[in-house]
Amino acid sequence: MIQELTESYGGIFEKELINEIAQVGTFKDVPEGHKLIEIGDYIKGMPLLISGAIKILREDNDGDELLLYYLEKGDTCSMTMACCMGDSKSEIRAITETDSKLIMVPIQKMEEWTAKYKSWRNFVFNSYHERLNELLNTLDSIAFDKMDARLVNYLKEKSRINKGNIINNTHQEIAYELHSSRVVISRLLKKLEQMGSIELHRNYIKILDL
Template sequence: MIQELKEGYGHIFEEALINEIVQVGTFKEVSEGYKLMDIGEYVRGMPLLISGAIKVLREDKDGDELLLYYLEKGDTCSMTLTCCMGDSKSEIRAIAETDTKLIMVPVQKMDEWTAKYKSWRNFIFESYHNRLNELLNTLDSIAFDKMDMRLISYLKEKARINDGNIIKNTHQEIAYDLHSSRVVISRLLKKLEQIGKIELHRNYIEILTL
């Protein structure tokens, strides 16, 4: 675990902090689709991603989901940190987008490391900054972009996260992520196929050029 942690965070954290993380952290290896956190749960630890990707979702009053952002290697979730520090329930849902390795850091260490390690403080502040920018980008997309542009951006990001041009999500799953309907998403995907941007298959979508 320590070698993987150094590869992901060695350029951020000093060795003393990495050693502490190894001592108190809990290593987890989860499969694609695994629900790491759900809305309404108390948060007792903060994730540090070693490999893979996690998608973070919000839910409206009707139970419909909206994709907020992805977490990748070297990231953490500032919303999780906020819940940890405030001993409050989670307002997000976190699901493994790919097979993922991570270390869960106990909440009791948050304040201690913030005072003890400058690198930890900088990491937390940068995480807040990055997640805020991603949330603003999501808000701008909803407010200003048409659904076809949002869908193209979504497909591009999916391909980047999965490091390939094959997307295995169903039309309904994409609709959930984009807070739309399956009928609308299917129509837009068919339109993209007709102009040669993608190719639709029985169980997956192949990106040709976006």
């Protein structure tokens, strides 16, 4: 565990903190599509992502989802931290986008390390700042971008996160994450295919030139 922590967080945390994380943290090897956090759950630990990617989703009153942002290697979720510190219920859903490895840090250590390690304080503040910027980008996209531009950005980000040009999502799943309808998404995907930007297949989408 120490080696994997050092590879992911060695440039962020000092050696003493990495050793403490290894001692008290719980290592998890999680497959793609696994639900890590559900809306309404009380969160007892904070995830530090060693590898892979996690998508963070919000749900409206009708049960429809909206993709907020992704977590990648070296990240953590500031919304999870806020729930941990406030002992409040989660307002987000976290699902692994790819096979992932992570370490769960117990909440009682978070305040202790904030006082003890400057690197941990900086990490927490930077995480809040980065996630806030991502949330603002999502808000700007919803408020100002047309759905076709949002779809292109979504496909580009999916391709980057999965490190390949194959998107293994149905039209309905994309519609859920973009808070749209399957009919609209299917129409826009067909338009992108006609432009030569993608290829549509039965169970996947191939990115050609976005």
